[in-house]
Amino acid sequence: MPNQNGTGPRWMHGQIKCCGYRMTKPREAILDVLANTQNHLSAEDIYMAVHKFYPNIGLTTVYRNLEVLVNIGMVVKFEFGEGKSKYELSDEYSSKGHHHHLVCKECYTVIDYSDFMKDEVSFLKSTENGLSEKYKFNITDHLIQFFGVCEKCTNK
Amino acid sequence: MPNQNGTGPRWMHGQIKCCGYRMTKPREAILDVLANTQNHLSAEDIYMAVHKFYPNIGLTTVYRNLEVLVNIGMVVKFEFGEGKSKYELSDEYSSKGHHHHLVCKECYTVIDYSDFMKDEVSFLKSTENGLSEKYKFNITDHLIQFFGVCEKCTNK
DNA sequence: CTCCTATTGGTAATGGTTGTCATTATCAAT
């Protein structure tokens, strides 16, 4: 597992350089923020967190870099129905590992779960193969989310 | 199956009235549009279709009614990553029946599939039960989408 | 038919995200 505390070796440089991108302060700061949270952050959340250390990094830059990081597969972008996108480090760069999401439709709290993964993975794999073949689709991703009302919102 | 051609009996009145809403021209027109397409329409798509017959129905009204219809469960709202929501009649009002989506990340073409449903449904049911209990979530919905590149975009 | 009130339509505002462009910083080659 790569070192993820912003002051140590630059664990993320390799992937970035490999893809023909330069390693810059904003890029590093954004990855650090994502590596040091358990939450699902919006572009603005990330902007504010980065802003504390580098007050002159702009929101536009955050958006641009998130797009790059999504493209090279280091970050994943999600929509939970809140009207803004949320971002996470992708599985191979995160300490969370592969997981899916359980989303509260009222407060938009998101729970990561990795229970039931054995069943899910084999099920998804076979479905994916079937669909790829039948519809001539080159399938690269899947999205599974469960929606409901969390305990707190139920008792409100 | 309800009659879905705009000139016949008003198949949708019951559900609307039941929920305390009035049946209005725009409401009816929107449902007719959704009932007579195989595609996944955006609010603006629906607005334009409705506009041909009722040029004075505004986009705002379309949005408001879609919200109502989603709330009473006649319509389902989806995000495919295109930056705008798409709408479909829900399973029990649609001739499509229960299905999931296969989305092209490049052209945003959406294929409805209902293969593999037996496996999916049983898998989802058990996962849902497990998650509900473990996380004290009142689960009401799920979302499964596969993403990839369609045949046309692959050869481009 | 009447009245209450849900609904409408037009327009302005909102808010997340993207485009523009002059300036700056990265890094491979020297």
Next chain:
DNA sequence: ATTGATAATGACAACCATTACCAATAGGAG
């Protein structure tokens, strides 16, 4: 270490889907 090509940045404006607002209208129970 210096240079030079160009990727990346930052500030601001533009964009676009969606929502808020409000006076005018229309559904439908009584």
